[in-house]
Amino acid sequence: MRIDILSLFPDMFKATMGESMVGHAQENGFIDINVTDFRQYTTDKHNHVDDAPFGGGAGMLLQAQPIFDAMDAVQKQAKEAHYEPGRVILMDPAGRRFDQAYAKELAQEEHLTFICGHYEGYDERIRHLVTDEASLGDYVLTGGELAAMVMIDATVRFVPGVLGNQASPMGDSFSNGLLEYPQYTRPADFRGMKVPEVLTSGNHQKIKEWRMRESLKRTLERRPDLLKTAPLNREQQIMLQDLKLDMEEKDDEDN
Template sequence: MRIDVLSLFPNMFSGPLHDSIVGKALERDQLELQVTDFRQYSTNKHGNVDDYPFGGGAGMLLQAQPLFDAFAATQKTASEAGIPSGRVILMDPAGVPFTQKVAEDFSHEDHLTFICGHYEGYDERIRTLVTDEVSMGDYVLTGGELPAMVMIDAITRLLPGVLGNDESAPGDSFSTGLLEYPQYTRPADFRGMKVPDVLISGNHQKIDEWREAQSLKRTLERRPDLLKKLQLTPKQRHLLRDIQIELDESED
């Protein structure tokens, strides 16, 4: 996968995205990352990329010209390498919320371009370049760089071969729609806190059943809203009823 990022602060990406899983993906050529400072494409002699909004109002808006020209340059480079244009993602608090499902959707693309804004907002014409407007949540950050880095991390770990164990990503919280079950490692008894017997029983069917029940329980306790979005199997609905009864009894 190739990822292009258009940003006024390209140096922000050099640390977080060159360590850990993303850094290894870059080293192995599983991911190509190009960060472009779109200020370099400003035709203003002072290198300005923002201006006052027509009609008045607070703050400054990013101008269309620098971003249009930077975008054209990155797309040309990708095209010459035989890489399709792909999807163009605008970091915007008004966009659709970024979720694991969105990350999985993006991970199937060959090429993604992230546009990171600053100042009060964008000249509306910039949106004509965009295929997806995405938000990290109902809050406002200084710029789009941090959300872009979070999204790139979430997407990269879903690429084939990036994680050491191909079963790791599908088992993550939210990948199944449920929160992940509790996990333990050695020792089996740490300061009197013991690993559940089922996990050291060697009975894989029982282990799978325990994990499913624990995922349902943890989701019910911490994120019950997620359960409303799922089509539970009859078995899961039965488990959930038992879990709810157990929780109700423990509160009495």
């Protein structure tokens, strides 16, 4: 996968994108990340990339010209490297909410381009370049760089080879619509806190059932909203009903 990023602050990506999983993925050739400072493409003699909005208003808007010209250059480089234009993602608080399903969707692409805004917003014509508008949530960041880093990190986990064990991201929270079950490692007894016996029993069927139940329990306790859309099978539905009854009985006892 090739990932291009358009940003006024390319140095922000050096540490984050050069370390840990993303850094190793680049070293091993699974992904290729390129950051372009679109200030280098401005035709303004003072090197400005923003201007006041027509009609007045607070703040400054990113101009279309530097980003259009930077995109032309980036797409040309990608084409020379035998990549199709791919999806172009504009980081915008008004965009589609990013989640695990969106990350998995983006991971199917061979080429992604992220446009990171700054200042008050964008010249509306910049949206003609994009295929996606994305947001992390209902809040505003100073710029799109942090949001792009989060999206890239979550997305490349699904790129084959990046995690070594391709089953790993499939067990992550939200991948199946539920929160992940609790996990433990050695020692089995740490300061009196013991690992559930079922996990050391060697009975794989019982372990599977325990994990399913704990995943449902954690989701019910912490994110019950997820259960409205989670694709539960018959066995999970029965487990969920049992868990709800257990919680109701516990509430009655407490009261």
